[in-house]
Amino acid sequence: EVQLVESGGGLVQPGGSLRLSCAASGFTFSSHWMSWVRQAPGKGLEWVANIKQDGSEKYYVDSVKGRFTLSRDNAKNSLYLQMNSLRAEDTAVYYCARDGSDWFFDLWGRGTLVTVSS
Amino acid sequence: DIVMTQSPDSLAVALGERATINCKCSQSVLYRSNNKNYLAWYQQKPGQPPKLLIYWASTRESGVPDRFSGSGSGTDFTLTISSLQAEDVAVYYCQQYYSVPPTFGQGTKVEIK
Numbered sequence: 408e409v410q411l412v413e414s415g416g417g418l419v420q421p422g423g424s425l426r427l428s429c430a431a432s433g434f435t436f437s438s439h440w441m442s443w444v445r446q447a448p449g450k451g452l453e454w455v456a457n458i459k460q461d462g463s464e465k466y467y468v469d470s471v472k473g474r475f476t477l478s479r480d481n482a483k484n485s486l487y488l489q490m491n492s493l494r495a496e497d498t499a500v501y502y503c504a505r506d507g508s509d510w511f512f513d514l515w516g517r518g519t520l521v522t523v524s525s
Numbered sequence: 526d527i528v529m530t531q532s533p534d535s536l537a538v539a540l541g542e543r544a545t546i547n548c549k550c551s552q553s554v555l556y557r558s559n560n561k562n563y564l565a566w567y568q569q570k571p572g573q574p575p576k577l578l579i580y581w582a583s584t585r586e587s588g589v590p591d592r593f594s595g596s597g598s599g600t601d602f603t604l605t606i607s608s609l610q611a612e613d614v615a616v617y618y619c620q621q622y623y624s625v626p627p628t629f630g631q632g633t634k635v636e637i638k
């Protein structure tokens with residue numbers, strides 16, 4: 408089955424760190440750009456970051472630059488998001504998404520909730 | 526960043542009637558070298574992740590019913606549901622992928638009248 412499964416979310420204090428993982432299956436993971444998209448509770452969608460097939464290019468939304476780091480392991484069909492210096496405004500469901508032939512998203516995971524609160 | 530503005534924020538349509546959602550981009554998302562509009566539409570039902578409906582402004586994703594159609598060019602786009610079904614109750618988002626960062630509209634909630 409073609410799917411993405413996120414893990415690693417949870418409750419963390421402001422200033423803390425968390426590492427999200429996304430396990431891909433059912434397709435050739437190494438052939439696709441991959442993204443993280445987040446959705447704050449009751450709010451809309453916000454693209455966070457993406458990474459090229461071989462990991463040589465990465466892009467981030469300004470609000471997470473210098474705090475979040477995206478990486479991938481094609482041998483393990485996995486995508487990772489290291490989140491440091493977390494803020495209350497980072498609270499959201501984080502979705503792993505596969506980039507289509509361009510930077511639209513044709514496959515989504517079910518998401519993992521990150522809550523930043525003291 | 527390209528700002529995406531959807532209208533209306535919500536609409537209620539009777540079953541079997543047409544639903545129309547508009548999306549306006551703060552700058553053109555038409556790439557002239559290939560004549561493609563870098564615009565996608567998504568459907569998000571409660572408690573579910575978004576689902577891709579339309580890309581390149583008017584190309585339906587595989588498996589999407591043909592009652593969903595996309596149109597427009599440049600800065601103004603429309604998603605039309607030709608005959609609303611109960612299962613179409615959802616929030617719909619447009620997204621541009623013309624430039625980094627990819628950005629989404631604020632969403633339009635579609636309900637049954």
